Amino acid sequence: MTWSDWSWVLPEAFSTFSDDVDMIYYVILWVTGIIFVITEGVLIYFLVRYRHKEGRKATYDHGSSKLEIVWTTATLVVCLALGIVSKGVWDTMKIDVPEGAMEIIVTAQQFEWHVTYPGPDGALGTADDFEVLNQIHAAVDEPVWIHLRATDVLHSLFLPEMRVKQDAVPGKDIPVWFEATATGEYTIGCAELCGIGHTTMNGTLTIHTAADFQAWATAQAQRPRPRP
Amino acid sequence: MSTTEKDIASAVDAGGQHDHHEIPWIRKYVFATDHKMIAKQFMFVSLFFLVVGGALAGMMRFQLGFPGQPMPGAGILPDAMMAPTPNGAIMLPEFYNSLVTMHGTIMIFFAIMPLLVGLFGNLLIPLQIGAEDMAFPRLNMASFWLAVPAGMLMLASFAVEGGAAGAGWTSYAPLSTSGEWTGVYLGQQLWLVSLTILGFSSLIGAVNYITTVINLRAPGMTWFRIPLATWSLFVTAVLILLAIPILAGALIMLLFDQTIGTGFFRPEVGGEPLLWQHLFWFFGHPEVYILILPAMGITSEVLSNRARKPIFGYHSMVLALISIGFLGWIVWGHHMFQSGMNPLLGTSFMISTMAIAVPSAIKTFNWLGTLWKADIHFDVPMLHALSFVSMFIIGGLSGIFMASTPVDIYIHDTYFIVAHLHYVLFGGSLFAIFAGITYWFPKMFGRMMNEPLGKVHFVLTFIFYNLVFFPMHNLGLQGMMRRIYDFTQYDFLQPLQPMNQFITLFAFALITTQLLFVFNFFWSIFKGEKAGNNPWKSNTLEWTVPSPPPHGNFAEMPTVFRGPYEYSSPESDDDFLPQTTPPREGPGPSSGVPEPTPTPEGAEA
Amino acid sequence: MTTITADRAPMAGMKVYHLKLGMWVFLLSEVMFFTGLIGSYVILRFAHPEAFGVPGEVLNVPLTAFNTFVLICSSVTMVKAFAAIEQNDQEGLQKWLLATILLGAFFVGVQAWEYTLLASEGFVPMAESYHAIARGAAEGSEVIGGPLYGATFYTMTGFHGAHVSIGVFCLCFTLYRARKGAYTAGNLGGVEIMGLYWHFVDLVWILLFTIVYLI
Numbered sequence A: 001m002t003w004s005d006w007s008w009v010l011p012e013a014f015s016t017f018s019d020d021v022d023m024i025y026y027v028i029l030w031v032t033g034i035i036f037v038i039t040e041g042v043l044i045y046f047l048v049r050y051r052h053k054e055g056r057k058a059t060y061d062h063g064s065s066k067l068e069i070v071w072t073t074a075t076l077v078v079c080l081a082l083g084i085v086s087k088g089v090w091d092t093m094k095i096d097v098p099e100g101a102m103e104i105i106v107t108a109q110q111f112e113w114h115v116t117y118p119g120p121d122g123a124l125g126t127a128d129d130f131e132v133l134n135q136i137h138a139a140v141d142e143p144v145w146i147h148l149r150a151t152d153v154l155h156s157l158f159l160p161e162m163r164v165k166q167d168a169v170p171g172k173d174i175p176v177w178f179e180a181t182a183t184g185e186y187t188i189g190c191a192e193l194c195g196i197g198h199t200t201m202n203g204t205l206t207i208h209t210a211a212d213f214q215a216w217a218t219a220q221a222q223r224p225r226p227r228p
Numbered sequence B: 001m002s003t004t005e006k007d008i009a010s011a012v013d014a015g016g017q018h019d020h021h022e023i024p025w026i027r028k029y030v031f032a033t034d035h036k037m038i039a040k041q042f043m044f045v046s047l048f049f050l051v052v053g054g055a056l057a058g059m060m061r062f063q064l065g066f067p068g069q070p071m072p073g074a075g076i077l078p079d080a081m082m083a084p085t086p087n088g089a090i091m092l093p094e095f096y097n098s099l100v101t102m103h104g105t106i107m108i109f110f111a112i113m114p115l116l117v118g119l120f121g122n123l124l125i126p127l128q129i130g131a132e133d134m135a136f137p138r139l140n141m142a143s144f145w146l147a148v149p150a151g152m153l154m155l156a157s158f159a160v161e162g163g164a165a166g167a168g169w170t171s172y173a174p175l176s177t178s179g180e181w182t183g184v185y186l187g188q189q190l191w192l193v194s195l196t197i198l199g200f201s202s203l204i205g206a207v208n209y210i211t212t213v214i215n216l217r218a219p220g221m222t223w224f225r226i227p228l229a230t231w232s233l234f235v236t237a238v239l240i241l242l243a244i245p246i247l248a249g250a251l252i253m254l255l256f257d258q259t260i261g262t263g264f265f266r267p268e269v270g271g272e273p274l275l276w277q278h279l280f281w282f283f284g285h286p287e288v289y290i291l292i293l294p295a296m297g298i299t300s301e302v303l304s305n306r307a308r309k310p311i312f313g314y315h316s317m318v319l320a321l322i323s324i325g326f327l328g329w330i331v332w333g334h335h336m337f338q339s340g341m342n343p344l345l346g347t348s349f350m351i352s353t354m355a356i357a358v359p360s361a362i363k364t365f366n367w368l369g370t371l372w373k374a375d376i377h378f379d380v381p382m383l384h385a386l387s388f389v390s391m392f393i394i395g396g397l398s399g400i401f402m403a404s405t406p407v408d409i410y411i412h413d414t415y416f417i418v419a420h421l422h423y424v425l426f427g428g429s430l431f432a433i434f435a436g437i438t439y440w441f442p443k444m445f446g447r448m449m450n451e452p453l454g455k456v457h458f459v460l461t462f463i464f465y466n467l468v469f470f471p472m473h474n475l476g477l478q479g480m481m482r483r484i485y486d487f488t489q490y491d492f493l494q495p496l497q498p499m500n501q502f503i504t505l506f507a508f509a510l511i512t513t514q515l516l517f518v519f520n521f522f523w524s525i526f527k528g529e530k531a532g533n534n535p536w537k538s539n540t541l542e543w544t545v546p547s548p549p550p551h552g553n554f555a556e557m558p559t560v561f562r563g564p565y566e567y568s569s570p571e572s573d574d575d576f577l578p579q580t581t582p583p584r585e586g587p588g589p590s591s592g593v594p595e596p597t598p599t600p601e602g603a604e605a
Numbered sequence C: 001m002t003t004i005t006a007d008r009a010p011m012a013g014m015k016v017y018h019l020k021l022g023m024w025v026f027l028l029s030e031v032m033f034f035t036g037l038i039g040s041y042v043i044l045r046f047a048h049p050e051a052f053g054v055p056g057e058v059l060n061v062p063l064t065a066f067n068t069f070v071l072i073c074s075s076v077t078m079v080k081a082f083a084a085i086e087q088n089d090q091e092g093l094q095k096w097l098l099a100t101i102l103l104g105a106f107f108v109g110v111q112a113w114e115y116t117l118l119a120s121e122g123f124v125p126m127a128e129s130y131h132a133i134a135r136g137a138a139e140g141s142e143v144i145g146g147p148l149y150g151a152t153f154y155t156m157t158g159f160h161g162a163h164v165s166i167g168v169f170c171l172c173f174t175l176y177r178a179r180k181g182a183y184t185a186g187n188l189g190g191v192e193i194m195g196l197y198w199h200f201v202d203l204v205w206i207l208l209f210t211i212v213y214l215i
């Protein structure tokens, strides 16, 4: 174990909105960090300063309405400000799926991820769709729109390096999107307890260059496969 | 006697008998109706469950610290839990899931909740408001004797075919709807039945507490003279009263899904899995406040007493309690940000959650204010109360991270959540329980707990506790999911192995340290230093009666003249001024005057 | 025998006697219990309108309307019982309690009968065997609604029926005590809280009837 294991720095992330998320995280970290240092500091100071000493009586005092009003308002303002800052990023991540994103279907099932691609015609639900298991492939700088589904129980699609997490609910089709900003291999995880094999329900997210992705998709589409 | 008075008298008769005859052994210790005995019964049973819950946690930590390695001594467990190998027994994933589930369930429902509500509610409410007993002593007995079979059913589920429930303490549907998904059939049903019974037990307890506080206050005990411990228990009882029936309804629906095959939460027949989450958390968020409000009350009590100073802002403390009681109902969705609930709702729940952080902050600031210019005595109860305050600060602040929806996307269902909930429930509630037990131990048993031993226990617990749970924040930030049997299955989590091992080792140390408390507890019951009526020089009513108080508590109905926190008042030569001491100037109100005029220096100031 | 209050100064609280206050408090939690059930029903119905039938299609509204009337009558007889004991009229108390018991038991009986009728038409709580057909339709006709309809119907009305049954049971106990002369004009707490419970259960039924049968 090294000191860096105690770090409060977030691991690097590679999606278009990850910087915004991390920024809010660091803002909260600073705000709460300062509050933490002040409150715990005051606490320790009081403990030392006002520890029992023979012959000294505590001050008889019931509080101060002015102080109550000040700290109530201050906390309220800080908390609501954090809420307002958060709202915009949340909407971007969960509501505003960009136009023209590549649509794929990810279906979670005990204990694997079935990923369906539209195939050469670019449309889902047609005969040339193809499916891969436990791997998502996408092109860098291209938005991906995942139709997240489940067949049995709840699962949760977790792409830590993309700052994406969304439960998959049987009977629902939940939109999830991200746009990777760097090529590479990343993690797919399941974050919702889904049964005995939950721990093994992982996979790989591969972000290709646009050309590589095309090549991969073409190769996959041509691969002979049994049609369900 | 007017009609109503006769009504009252006969209604009370129906509630319980107060003859001072020789009480048979079985009525005194087993089927007891005396609130103090019931408090002790709850204490012993829930401390037992605390030990069980701790043991389950220890096994879980072993697996996380040494994934897939044989566990020493685990060979005695059945093969369905630990797979035998030539090198020793290795934990199975289904057993790990049961451990996660049962640890959470037992700690929350069978340890922390009955300690706070069953022990302190029963012990303190009648004593602090000047009542002889609860309004319905026999109902009180029923409350305890329902909790016992509930606990036994919960434990028994480990022994049935398929093992104990394994869908998490939150029991999310559809995983929990059928053994087809988890391999657990009967265990999951026992879990539901047990919690339903326990819910009923809590419910009748709550009816009793509420009635008692409203009806049985001694003359002069106006609402704003009630000690904060009782205030918090009162608000808690209201939350229990209104939240438990929601849970009960949900549990029964889930039980129907499992047994007779209804489809409430089963999507394959058109049911709605998210409905379970909404019902569960509509109960569940009030529940987490049920688990913290009494702890806040205990802390306020100990802090003010050991600081020999009036509590800072008594009124805003009460208002904060009440506003938590209201706001607690509109924030449940913050557990469901990633559940697939409409994201627009997510934003409204974020705003309400940010708002509910405010009363918690107010309370914290008021505790700090209480210490300002105080006269602080570092006895064992005080040390625990102080660590409640400092740990609750951490738990509250980490809540802000998760309340922010975009940040929660990343940390939801990771160890960050585990860290948060242990900072509020162990750092918060459990430290307050230690504070409360050591503080009221003399009242319960007539003897003090051993001070040096208590200090050693406190220091070790405080250090080990932080070494175990603080790094869980870091694990979560690195992306380690919660409820995961073997995190090394993920390449990106493998570097976290040393940290996990570190946590596990200190978790063992933390668990072992608790033996000191157990020893101190039992040793002090028999051998502790004898305590007088009021060893802490406290103001509240429970310290005006003998330790332990006799059946019926108060030989004479106490009359209350002031608020509970008149420490270091100039009106008194000593540094405390009991609620029952008549004001110095002028004659005290004759007994029988229900609302004596408040003294100018009173807490109403 | 000493009591908590009789030989002592008045309490700071105590505007109503314990039992009555306790019953009010308990009823609050009952309100939440039915709120949970009814709320779930409303959510499920909004989310899956196709899973529920049109009023009167599967459920027998006239029969239940009659049964509702019976239950309302039982509230009236309960009021009469309380009024009787307020006048210290022992005979009246027993008579009206008995009437309430009979009406309550009749309500439960009709409900049980209704259940068997519905079940024979495939309207059952079990999702896998649900195949409700319209009332009077031939065997094998089009299935109406879905499993959620059956499950919510039986859960809500069943829990209400259980409350009525428990009420009847407690009323029998009250009647037994009344026959032994346990209540007087000055000591009628037991009758009063029984009445509170009974009226509450009645009120819940009117809500349930409206929501489940009429809307």
Ligand code: HEM
Binding pocket: B170, B288, B289, B291, B292, B334, B335, B353, B354, B356, B357, B360, B395, B396, B397, B399, B400, B402, B403, B408, B411, B412, B413, B417, B420, B421, B424, B425, B428, B429
């Ligand atoms: C100061 C204010 C608090 C805030 C803003 C807050 C916020 C939150 C949020 C947003 C979550 C959900 C996180 C997630 O699952 O992604 C959460 C979880 C949790 N909180 Fe808090 N919380 C606060 C105080 C408390 C207190 C006082 C307690 C209890 C004593 C508590 C107990 C819990 C528990 C047990 C969970 C985890 C539930 C589970 O198993 O999923 N929290 N909190």
Ligand SMILES: [Cu+2]
Binding pocket: A154, A155, A156, A190, A191, A192, A193, A194, A195, A197, A198, A199, A201
């Ligand atoms: Cu999973």
Ligand SMILES: [Cu+2]
Binding pocket: B284, B285, B288, B331, B332, B334, B335
């Ligand atoms: Cu919550």
